[in-house]
Amino acid sequence: MSIYDDAVTHFGATHQKLKAAEELSELSASLIKYALAKMEGLDPNNGANVAEELADVEIMLEQLRVALPPKILCMSEIFKKAKLTKLKRAIQDQASGQYNQCAVRANINDRGLRNYQKMINVSP
Numbered sequence: 001m002s003i004y005d006d007a008v009t010h011f012g013a014t015h016q017k018l019k020a021a022e023e024l025s026e027l028s029a030s031l032i033k034y035a036l037a038k039m040e041g042l043d044p045n046n047g048a049n050v051a052e053e054l055a056d057v058e059i060m061l062e063q064l065r066v067a068l069p070p071k072i073l074c075m076s077e078i079f080k081k082a083k084l085t086k087l088k089r090a091i092q093d094q095a096s097g098q099y100n101q102c103a104v105r106a107n108i109n110d111r112g113l114r115n116y117q118k119m120i121n122v123s124p
């Protein structure tokens with residue numbers, strides 16, 4: 001048994017799922033504070049808060065792999081593979097100049113653009 005198994009057994013799966021959500025929020029907040037500080041030319045703790053929260057999140061992600069049902073973990077792997085393929089394609093499209101520049105300027109992704117086109121009855 002790993003320390004992640006031990007933690008889920010000791011504290012309970014539900015508790016650790018909630019703890020994971022808490023740590024994700026803390027990482028989110030630290031990234032915002034870090035980015036804002038960088039924009040203002042400040043970085044009072046040299047990214048230490050982000051580093052700490054990232055470590056917390058990585059530990060909680062490992063515990064989620066223990067706490068969540070295998071079916072969800074398998075679905076997550078399938079989503080991950082599809083999303084990585086999509087990301088790779090987006091990088092290739094952008095590098096080759098095939099990216100939709102209007103969507104980029106409007107900050108609309110492909111799905112958002114299709115939904116908007118449906119809403120206003122305009123075909124691509």
Ligand SMILES: [Mg+2]
Nearest residue numbers: 023026053056
């Ligand atoms: Mg934390």
